[in-house]
Amino acid sequence: AQTVTQSQPEMSVQEAETVTLSCTYDTSESDYYLFWYKQPPSRQMILVIRQEAYKQQNATENRFSVNFQKAAKSFSLKISDSQLGDAAMYFCAYCRNKLVFGAGTILRVKS
Amino acid sequence: EAGVAQSPRYKIIEKRQSVAFWCNPISGHATLYWYQQILGQGPKLLIQFQNNGVVDDSQLPKDRFSAERLKGVDSTLKIQPAKLEDSAVYLCASSSDPPLAAIYNEQFFGPGTRLTVL
Numbered sequence: 001a002q003t004v005t006q007s008q009p010e011m012s013v014q015e016a017e018t019v020t021l022s023c024t025y026d027t028s029e030s031d032y033y034l035f036w037y038k039q040p041p042s043r044q045m046i047l048v049i050r051q052e053a054y055k056q057q058n059a060t061e062n063r064f065s066v067n068f069q070k071a072a073k074s075f076s077l078k079i080s081d082s083q084l085g086d087a088a089m090y091f092c093a094y095c096r097n098k099l100v101f102g103a104g105t106i107l108r109v110k111s
Numbered sequence: 112e113a114g115v116a117q118s119p120r121y122k123i124i125e126k127r128q129s130v131a132f133w134c135n136p137i138s139g140h141a142t143l144y145w146y147q148q149i150l151g152q153g154p155k156l157l158i159q160f161q162n163n164g165v166v167d168d169s170q171l172p173k174d175r176f177s178a179e180r181l182k183g184v185d186s187t188l189k190i191q192p193a194k195l196e197d198s199a200v201y202l203c204a205s206s207s208d209p210p211l212a213a214i215y216n217e218q219f220f221g222p223g224t225r226l227t228v229l
Contacts, residue, residue, distance in 0.1 A: 004153070033215040043200055045154070045220035091153050095215045098167065101153025 002027045004094050006102035013082045014110050020067075021077045021105050023092030030054075032096040034068065036077045039104070040088040048090070051075065084109050113137065115221035117203050123227045129191040132224045136184070136205030142166075143180055144218060145188050146202040154202055160186065190226075198228045 004025045013019035025034070036048040051059045051068050058066050063083075067076045079086055087109040092102040116135040124130050136143050142161050146154035157176065159167040162183035171178070175194070180186040190197055200223040209216035 031214060043202075043223040043225070045202065045204075047217070093153070097214050098156060098159075099154075099218065101155070103151065103153050 002029075002094050002096070002100050004092055004100055004102035006092050006105050008105045009103075010106045010108070012108045012110060013079070013086075015082055015084060017082055018078060018080045019082055019107065021079075021090055021092075021107065023075045023077070023102060025073050025075065025092070025094045025102075027073070027094065027096070029096050032094060034066075034075045035093040035095065035099075036064070036066070036075075037091045037093060037101075038086075038088045039091060045091075049077065079107075082109050084111060115203055115205050115219055117201075117221040117224055119224055120222065121225050121227075123229065124193055126195055126228050127192040129189065130193055130226060131187050131189045132201050132203075132226075134186045134188070134203030134221060136186075136203070137219055139207065140205035140219075141183070141208045142206045142216065143186050144204040144206075145178055145186070146204065148200040148202055148223070150199070157188070193226075193228045195228050198226055200225050 006023050032053045034051045038046045038048050049059050049061045049064050058068050063080045065078045089104045089106050091104045094100045118133050144159050145157045147157050148154040157171045158178045160180040163180045178188045202223045203221045204218040206216040206218045
């Protein structure tokens with residue numbers, strides 16, 4: 001079965017600084033998708049960024065970018081120019097027919 | 112476009128009582144998912160419907176949990192009887208018809224129902 005591991009239960013970053021959240025996963029498949037979701041206190045899961053495994057180029061969405069290392073099964077999220085509104089729980093997720101989530105990383109942003 | 116609607120937002124019950132959650136997916140979305148998110152964990156898929164048929168219920172505790180999707184639109188998730196360990200947020204999500212042989216179809220999540228079992 002596929003598993004997703006987020007080894008950082010909590011991270012802090014100063015406003016306007018850069019932070020990287022780590023994620024590793026385990027799969028025997030070669031074709032799949034990886035995601036980072038944001039869950040603020042309102043509990044609404046918001047898709048932040050998506051990476052297709054067959055694409056070597058790392059995905060970017062404005063201040064959010066990923067470092068996808070397929071051989072190492074690693075998928076980290078970099079948030080640049082952190083803002084107070086970035087504070088939330090962040091989940092890494094794997095999908096091949098079914099979404100499998102990691103345990104999450106709480107991100108705190110200090111002003 | 113209206114999002115996924117869920118009710119109630121909060122529910123507190125005593126153990127051994129019954130509870131039901133309701134979900135209204137995005138209009139036209141054929142696939143509906145129920146997830147359980149225990150505090151400090153990521154969401155775990157309980158059941159997936161394609162229209163009104165069940166696609167995957169492998170992680171649904173069928174001795175106490177049941178779900179239905181009448182007419183392929185709204186869905187209800189029921190717990191009877193509830194246990195302390197059922198305290199969690201129950202998330203509903205929906206997605207449109209997947210492209211043929213697709214391994215991923217974007218899911219849109221509702222705000223969830225927070226259940227507390229005392």
